[in-house]
Amino acid sequence: MKRSAARILYGLILFAAAAGTARGELAVRTDFENASAVVVGIEQDSGLIQIQPAGDPERGWPCWWSFQVDGIKPGRTLTIEVDRAPGNLAASWAQPGYAAYSIDHGRTWLQTAPGTAQDGRKRYTAKIDAKSAWFAWGPVFDTADARELVERIAARHPFAKPLELAKSRAGRGVPMLVVDERSAGDAPEERFGIWIQARQHAWESGGSWVGVGFIEWLTGDDPRAVALRRKAVVYFVPVMDVDSVATGNGGKNQVPQDHNRDWSAEPHFPEVVAAQKRITELDKAGRFDLFVDLHNPAPGDLRPFFFVSPDEVLSPPGRRNLAAFVAAGKEEIVGPLPLSPTTRPSGAAYSPQWQAISKNWVTTHCRPHVVAVTLETSWNTPHSTTAGYTTVGRQLGLAIEKYLRTSPRAVAAP
Numbered sequence: 001m002k003r004s005a006a007r008i009l010y011g012l013i014l015f016a017a018a019a020g021t022a023r024g025e026l027a028v029r030t031d032f033e034n035a036s037a038v039v040v041g042i043e044q045d046s047g048l049i050q051i052q053p054a055g056d057p058e059r060g061w062p063c064w065w066s067f068q069v070d071g072i073k074p075g076r077t078l079t080i081e082v083d084r085a086p087g088n089l090a091a092s093w094a095q096p097g098y099a100a101y102s103i104d105h106g107r108t109w110l111q112t113a114p115g116t117a118q119d120g121r122k123r124y125t126a127k128i129d130a131k132s133a134w135f136a137w138g139p140v141f142d143t144a145d146a147r148e149l150v151e152r153i154a155a156r157h158p159f160a161k162p163l164e165l166a167k168s169r170a171g172r173g174v175p176m177l178v179v180d181e182r183s184a185g186d187a188p189e190e191r192f193g194i195w196i197q198a199r200q201h202a203w204e205s206g207g208s209w210v211g212v213g214f215i216e217w218l219t220g221d222d223p224r225a226v227a228l229r230r231k232a233v234v235y236f237v238p239v240m241d242v243d244s245v246a247t248g249n250g251g252k253n254q255v256p257q258d259h260n261r262d263w264s265a266e267p268h269f270p271e272v273v274a275a276q277k278r279i280t281e282l283d284k285a286g287r288f289d290l291f292v293d294l295h296n297p298a299p300g301d302l303r304p305f306f307f308v309s310p311d312e313v314l315s316p317p318g319r320r321n322l323a324a325f326v327a328a329g330k331e332e333i334v335g336p337l338p339l340s341p342t343t344r345p346s347g348a349a350y351s352p353q354w355q356a357i358s359k360n361w362v363t364t365h366c367r368p369h370v371v372a373v374t375l376e377t378s379w380n381t382p383h384s385t386t387a388g389y390t391t392v393g394r395q396l397g398l399a400i401e402k403y404l405r406t407s408p409r410a411v412a413a414p
């Protein structure tokens with residue numbers, strides 16, 4: 001009885017929305033992957049759409065929001081007003097300086113005019129030359145984008161193989177790509193092993209876009225990318241926490257476990273188990289050298305930076321190699337989002353669970369020469385766009401290519 005009443009109600013809502021759109025009224029949709037918004041109000045006359053992030057706080061900081069608007073008269077300027085998420089999270093996490101929007105189903109992401117803050121809410125405006133538009137906290141990169149990226153690159157290049165890292169707790173596939181351009185006669189142990197992953201924190205969509213820039217550069221024809229492919233096998237995971245991304249949840253500090261505090265002896269997430277297993281096998285075989293975890297930082301971090309393992313867990317070769325890698329990063333990640341010269345340690349003072357942070361797990365479980373870092377790319381700037389993020393990804397690739405010229409394994413030899 002209850003269920004049929006709910007179904008009738010849902011039917012009426014859909015009918016009303018469809019009728020409203022047909023009459024040329026603005027309507028908001030969130031019935032798709034990675035969407036998140038509670039509609040607080042829509043002013044049809046002024047074109048003001050008021051929303052709040054809809055993420056479940058149990059499933060991570062509810063800073064992410066993303067939704068579709070239908071019924072737009074092309075050429076009209078819309079105003080999006082974003083309220084703070086319910087709970088204790090500071091409003092600034094959900095209110096970037098600029099919001100992202102698309103008028104082509106999310107194929108291209110543009111940036112709104114700078115947001116204006118008032119009474120704890122922030123307003124963004126954009127002139128929309130289309131009947132439908134998509135608005136989001138930042139450029140969207142969902143699990144379908146991850147699958148499409150991996151398949152597109154694999155279809156183009158015989159040396160790139162699509163794989164499934166794991167099935168998530170909810171049964172979703174976690175796509176990954178292995179770039180392995182081996183020439184006949186190459187001994188596998190003579191090639192470097194590199195692991196790059198993004199989105200342990202689901203809301204940090206910029207991390208995936210940095211990954212896009214990296215992998216497209218790596219598989220392209222820049223001579224330095226070709227040189228890197230010849231000397232390294234690269235393992236790339238564009239979205240780790242596929243369940244939080246698919247459901248539009250924030251992921252960070254989720255219950256029972258933050259994805260990036262899960263790198264323990266008994267992880268909660270199958271994709272962490274699978275990543276640990278692959279990295280351990282590579283390291284045991286003497287074929288692992290570099291781990292980079294891609295994130296977005298705090299609202300006030302306006303330059304990208306590396307989080308590094310605390311000095312006390314580094315060995316002399318590890319310390320030497322980390323310095324060489326950071327130096328290469330500074331030389332290559334030069335703008336429009338230039339790398340900060342200062343690294344930050346994430347040890348006991350940063351988090352009581354510091355040992356279960358992915359890069360610290362890699363540092364303490366792999367050979368002494370292995371370098372493991374978190375790259376935090378700023379999201380709150382005019383350059384925090386797909387173009388800005390993918391540029392950082394390409395520059396990260398250049399930094400890796402330069403770093404491997406320093407013979408990082410040689411320093412570990414007795």
Ligand SMILES: [Zn+2]
Nearest residue numbers: 201204295296
């Ligand atoms: Zn993060």
